[in-house]
Amino acid sequence: MLIYNSLTKKKEEFQPLDGKTVKIYACGPTVYDLSHLGHARVYTIWDVIQRYLRFKGYDVTYARNVTDIEDKIIKKAKALHTTPEAVARKYLYEFWHDMNSLNIQPPDIEPRATEYVREIISFIEGLIANGYAYEAEGDVYFDVPSLGKEYGQLSKQDFSERLVGARDQVLAQSELEKRKRDPRDFALWKGYDPKEDQGTNSSSGEDKSWQYGWESPWGFGRPGWHIECSTMVKYALGETIDLHGGGEDLLFPHHENEIAQSTGLHHKPLARFWVHNSFVQVSSEKMSKSLGNFNTIRDLLKKYSPDEIRLFILQTHYRNPIDFAPDSLDACKTAIQRLVRAVDCLGIEKKAPDNQDIFARQLAPIKLSTKELQDFDKEFCSAMDNDFNTAIAIATLFNLADTIGKTTDVEQKRQYAEVLLYYANLLGLQLTDERQNIDQETSKKLMNLILQLRSQAKDKKDYSTADTIRATLTTYGINIMDTKEGSTWEAGSVTAPTPTAK
Ligand SMILES: [Zn+2]
Incomplete structure (x- = not known):
């Protein structure tokens, strides 16, 4: 069995590390909004991969994490005047709903970043002890130059011109620049900064409720995104796993940084195979929340069946882009x-x-x-x-x-x-025949037609037909109530209530 490995940029014979056991980790959603077709693609692909490997007789453990603490979640919580936890909980439920609607099987393990904060802290302590990370004003950064040529093994690019990081939403680049020893360094721990609360109703800097942080050896703060995954891979699956992946936009910096962290802690490969899928594109641009050119799964399901969406995704090989119109x-x-x-x-x-x-x-x-x-x-x-x-x-x-x-x-x-x-x-296609499925509106129209025909029967004194209709509907759990204004119906009980004479 051949799998294209993004690490070596070629197809390689797949051999799990440990006989028939396959450990998979797919980077899961950051739960702050509804998922779109791009998300459907990633998780459908991983759904098919895990289904197929099980079919091949492998003993698969499939982990798909949830990023439930992140700048975008905090930003949304501020906008909605609620807590990051409430935002994450709501959108995790929405995500589960969408995945289930698309017949995407749940992972075996679904670690959430906020459940692993203790482990994340001890991972960072290990990196500091090994000389791969340093503290700066309550933040902790990974020291990229300390890893030498081992950094960049996945993305194979020249990093000399890279910008400071993705935390520009909340802190000025120049400010971060001062804290970092090297522009390529990235945050493992983000110290709580009262400035981030400016413009919200927790302006005193004392109220940390927006911040959703934890105490750590470096003060109150929260983990960076990359360290979450390295930690969850280690504690949920082990130091080296078989397959790791996600959308190709995660290759750099997310996965490169995951490799750096795990290498810095235990000097073992994080994953043997890196699998990345291409985008869903709209007029040659990536479908994304930030570009605003997305179709939510929820909207698509109003018009198309789960099978139609799945077929659309799977009829293109996962490494080729899909054009969406x-x-x-x-x-x-x-x-x-x-x-x-x-x-x-x-x-x-x-x-x-x-x-x-x-x-x-x-x-x-x-x-x-x-x-x-x-x-x-x-x-x-x-x-x-x-x-x-x-x-x-x-x-x-x-x-x-x-x-x-x-x-x-x-x-x-x-x-x-x-x-x-x-x-x-x-492949997760259900082939259920929906040609004879009737929606609620049509059911109501049919019931009205039945009541109309029964009323005509009664007008013709054909009580036998009228009674047959009523009795049969009762066995279906539908009760007919005759009133002066005409007949009405309700569903829900199998036997009609028997009137008791007083
Ligand atoms: Zn990840």
């Missing part, structure tokens, strides 16, 4: 229907086997009864084994769907459809 997903509607029709013969009883039971995620093996199906499996797996090429894997699903369309033997059709559904599920 408002009608980009329309073609996926027709395409998904081709697959749904192909598994139609399985009937209404068919169910996706991945029921999101996080304790039993391994799919049971499926029988491949003919040479044709074995060939299909080979093609599908060789695409996935070649750096998770979902684009080609999906093409094999469509080919199988075409074969099913041409098959006349009922039993063979059924077997092939089961295989198609199984491999679609492996």
